[in-house]
């Protein structure tokens with residue numbers, strides 16, 4: 001039976017769903033503040049207009065809904081047939097009329113939310129596969145969506161900043177991204193220090209690391225490759241003066 005409430009009663013999962021729904025509402029607000037003409041403007045992502053961001057977020061909801069349907073039915077329905085198809089879909093979506101783009105965002109978000117709401121408790125643990133080939137439980141789809149809506153709301157370049165993103169989302173982003181560096185071995189001699197929550201990540205074995213530090217929101221902005229406004233760096237050099245502040249290097253790639 002289809003209900004108006006989530007089928008799951010798991011408090012952790014319900015909290016995660018709330019974070020995704022808040023992020024969706026936040027993205028919707030930033031999108032709705034933009035006029036149709038402003039949709040043509042650049043986003044913070046190189047080569048992408050705000051139209052591309054909106055199309056990507058809409059198709060992303062559909063792709064994630066396919067994973068939730070997979071978990072519900074046991075019938076394999078991948079996110080996308082391939083990354084080429086995904087990219088083509090975004091390019092196509094960016095050409096839609098403003099009203100069609102806004103509908104795409106709204107309808108896909110509602111559809112995904114219904115899929116989540118009606119997924120039975122036990123089906124949340126069924127395994128599905130992401131576009132990167134990762135086998136994950138359906139519960140992971142909530143985080144997959146959460147990070148997209150919050151980060152891309154900032155990418156709309158319409159006044160949202162990383163400081164608008166809830167702390168638990170920032171912390172998980174930081175863990176995800178530095179974890180991806182570690183898996184790729186790209187964090188060698190790099191240490192990341194979060195000054196407002198006493199957190200140190202990166203390469204703990206380095207004798208002379210580059211240390212990038214700042215408050216949580218600024219550090220996540222930097223690790224995500226979105227700018228270095230609020231962080232400082234100390235780069236080791238033979239002739240370095242203790243505490244000398246250097247130019248901030250670009251963060252290693254994570255996707």
Ligand code: ZN
Pocket residue numbers: 056148152
């Ligand atoms: Zn994305």
